[in-house]
Amino acid sequence: MRLSKDEIERLKESVNIADVARHLGMNPVMERVRCLFPERHSHGDRTPSMTLNTKNNTFKCWVCDDVFGDVISLVQMNKKCTFPEALEWLARFAGSKIKAPPKSYAQPLDPVEAPELGLGGNLKTQAAKPELNFNLRTQVLKVLIENSDDISGACSKYLGKRKIFKKTWDLMGLKQIGDYQKMSDLLKRRFTEQELQDSGLFNESGHLRFYRHLLLLPYYNSKGDPLYLQARAIEPEVQPKELSLKGRITIPYNSSALNQKPGVVYLCEGVIDTLTLIEKGFSAVGVPGAKNFKPEWAPGFKNKKVFLVFDSDEAGREGAIKTIQILKDAGIDADNLSLPEGMDINSWFGGS
Numbered sequence: 001m002r003l004s005k006d007e008i009e010r011l012k013e014s015v016n017i018a019d020v021a022r023h024l025g026m027n028p029v030m031e032r033v034r035c036l037f038p039e040r041h042s043h044g045d046r047t048p049s050m051t052l053n054t055k056n057n058t059f060k061c062w063v064c065d066d067v068f069g070d071v072i073s074l075v076q077m078n079k080k081c082t083f084p085e086a087l088e089w090l091a092r093f094a095g096s097k098i099k100a101p102p103k104s105y106a107q108p109l110d111p112v113e114a115p116e117l118g119l120g121g122n123l124k125t126q127a128a129k130p131e132l133n134f135n136l137r138t139q140v141l142k143v144l145i146e147n148s149d150d151i152s153g154a155c156s157k158y159l160g161k162r163k164i165f166k167k168t169w170d171l172m173g174l175k176q177i178g179d180y181q182k183m184s185d186l187l188k189r190r191f192t193e194q195e196l197q198d199s200g201l202f203n204e205s206g207h208l209r210f211y212r213h214l215l216l217l218p219y220y221n222s223k224g225d226p227l228y229l230q231a232r233a234i235e236p237e238v239q240p241k242e243l244s245l246k247g248r249i250t251i252p253y254n255s256s257a258l259n260q261k262p263g264v265v266y267l268c269e270g271v272i273d274t275l276t277l278i279e280k281g282f283s284a285v286g287v288p289g290a291k292n293f294k295p296e297w298a299p300g301f302k303n304k305k306v307f308l309v310f311d312s313d314e315a316g317r318e319g320a321i322k323t324i325q326i327l328k329d330a331g332i333d334a335d336n337l338s339l340p341e342g343m344d345i346n347s348w349f350g351g352s
């Protein structure tokens with residue numbers, strides 16, 4: 001196969017090095033893989049020394065000085081083949097990736113990549129049969145978040161008004177879409193239209209749904225993988241204010257606070273309220289909407305004394321009663337904290 005320099009560059013850009021590594025059987029976890037020469041490492045490089053840089057599509061072993069390169073070198077070193085053979089393999093991979101039906105993502109990619117919800121107990125049984133597009137969703141979300149911008153401008157003003165500041169944005173990995181068109185194009189280069197729709201990020205007409213919802217509120221698990229996301233509009237006239245991903249809500253917001261150690265945790269309605277309490281130094285977890293607490297999340301609250309601080313309106317009160325019942329049924333100590341009528345935790349702390 002003969003490719004021009006430009007065609008080679010385009011081929012390199014059309015793939016993601018983590019996807020390539022996965023296809024080569026290297027099982028990347030958090031952009032780390034075992035070195036291509038494990039025999040040079042103690043314990044066969046059981047603690048992976050090689051990192052994949054998905055921004056530049058390069059890799060590097062932190063121990064071996066001669067193990068680094070671009071995505072073509074990765075194929076060459078892995079398959080011990082020539083440059084033209086690596087190109088041919090990559091072209092086939094890129095081609096099949098473009099045409100692959102979404103069900104190529106249907107199986108968990110490897111045991112480590114199977115859903116890790118950061119919660120205890122009977123979630124394991126759920127993890128055994130993940131939603132069809134579960135891994136896909138995390139992969140798309142990772143690309144979205146890696147290519148998003150840090151909070152600034154109008155988003156920072158919006159959060160500041162709600163008394164949620166930078167240390168919390170950073171701690172909770174909040175991001176914003178800087179350039180809608182660029183983001184949309186980039187996602188379309190990395191994934192098929194079907195994959196983008198299955199992930200819940202794109203609508204049926206093939207558009208990124210967050211056109212005016214640019215503030216990204218990712219739901220990370222304890223390993224830092226994004227499992228779910230809500231996006232918020234910061235212009236007051238936009239309705240609805242928040243967009244959620246379509247499909248199963250797999251974890252509550254800030255589930256890392258559910259560490260199974262004895263202590264108090266505040267359960268909030270919505271991400272903004274949760275961030276408000278985190279800003280103030282409280283241990284807080286959020287449900288996306290008063291009625292959205294899932295019974296399978298209850299075991300995650302083991303050893304916690306849970307205080308519910310849902311909105312003081314009819315939906316909030318109803319949701320709180322239901323949620324407390326679910327928690328109590330699971331043997332979790334849960335109580336309601338009532339705010340004055342019409343208030344939520346953010347306005348209680350002076351947010352506007």
Ligand SMILES: [Zn+2]
Nearest residue numbers: 035061063064
């Ligand atoms: Zn090495």
